[in-house]
Amino acid sequence: KNEVEQSPQNLTAQEGEFITINCSYSVGISALHWLQQHPGGGIVSLFMLSSGKKKHGRLIATINIQEKHSSLHITASHPRDSAVYICAPLVNTDKLIFGTGTRLQVFP
C-alpha cells in the first residue's frame, strides 16, 4: 500500500464547478505541500500547511493531522486550472513523499 493515496486519479469538470481532491497518508508528517504540475512539466508549490486551512484566491487547502487527511478545493474552476495536482507530505521536516497525482481537466 502506498504511503500517500490521492483521489480521484482523474477528474473532469465544467468551468465554474467546485472541485475537491483528497489526500490520505499513513505516516507521521510535520507538514504537507500541495503541488501543481502543468503539461510543460514545471512544478509549482500551491500551499504548505501543517494545520487547519489556507486560502489563496480560488484555492483552499485543509488538513487534519490526527486523521491523516488533506483536501484541496478549487472554487469556480477555470480551464487554466487544468493540471496535475500532487499531494506531498513532509516527513522528518525535510523529506517529501508524493502521491501519484490527480489529473484535472476543466472544459469551457
Added chain:
Amino acid sequence: DSGVTQTPKHLITATGQRVTLRCSPRSGDLSVYWYQQSLDQGLQFLIQYYNGEERAKGNILERFSAQQFPDLHSELNLSSLELGDSALYFCASSAPWGNEQFFGPGTRLTVL
C-alpha cells in the same frame, strides 16, 4: 518564477554516458533537494544538501552522486546511464527558517 534555476532544460545522451545537472537555489536558501520524476515511478526524493553537507538520502542509485558547493549551487551527477534513467529531474530549495520547498523548472533527461 520560483527563483530556483536549473540547467540544462533538456539533455539527450546515450546509454553508458555521464551527465551533470546543475541547480541554483533561491537567494538565501541553504537547502537543496533533488527529485526524479519518471513515468513508472512518479516523483521520488533523491537527496538533500544543507549548506554544503549531505542531510538526507532517498532512493538514489549508487551511479548517481551530488554535491553542494560553497556558493550553494548544487550538481547532480548521473553516470553509466541506462534507458530507465530517462526522467525529469527537479531540484528544490528551502530557507533555513522554514520547510516550504520551491521547485526549479526541471531538466528533462532522455537516454537513447
